[in-house]
Amino acid sequence: SQCVSQHEGQFDAVIGMEVIEHVENPWEYLRLLKRMAKSGGLIVVTTPNVESWASRWNYLLTGRLTHFEDGDYIGSGHINPISSWEFRLSAEALGLVNIRTYETCRLPLIWITRNLRLMIGSFILAPIRFALTGRISGDITLCVARKPADGAPF
Numbered sequence: 001s002q003c004v005s006q007h008e009g010q011f012d013a014v015i016g017m018e019v020i021e022h023v024e025n026p027w028e029y030l031r032l033l034k035r036m037a038k039s040g041g042l043i044v045v046t047t048p049n050v051e052s053w054a055s056r057w058n059y060l061l062t063g064r065l066t067h068f069e070d071g072d073y074i075g076s077g078h079i080n081p082i083s084s085w086e087f088r089l090s091a092e093a094l095g096l097v098n099i100r101t102y103e104t105c106r107l108p109l110i111w112i113t114r115n116l117r118l119m120i121g122s123f124i125l126a127p128i129r130f131a132l133t134g135r136i137s138g139d140i141t142l143c144v145a146r147k148p149a150d151g152a153p154f
Contacts, residue, residue, distance in 0.1 A: 008035050052138060
């Protein structure tokens with residue numbers, strides 16, 4: 001918090017790359033990023049895509065989202081899965097504007113891998129992926145928002 005206070009309102013763009021899923025309170029983290037951005041500045045956040053077909057398949061089989069299994073917590077500290085819906089909700093609540101989300105690091109239609117569960121899932125889901133909605137094809141969600149410019153209504 002002291003570091004944030006020293007740099008409050010100083011940056012044209014603030015980037016939180018693969019961090020938000022590690023913090024106990026993602027909304028507070030987003031609030032800190034907003035504080036560091038200049039008026040009209042960009043806030044960019046990336047996080048594992050929990051809406052992808054691979055994550056949905058994993059959840060169906062195990063009750064866990066991809067990148068949020070026990071090994072992911074122990075190995076990398078992933079504790080908070082963030083969907084594009086939750087990012088939008090929190091960004092709007094914090095008064096951010098021009099909120100957009102994208103999927104990146106596209107997943108292949110058929111995934112040949114040593115992870116048998118994922119490979120089988122890619123074969124099973126391939127014919128019905130067109131019917132799935134949301135951000136289904138990327139492994140990473142990229143979230144972008146803007147801090148309102150001075151004098152803006154928010």
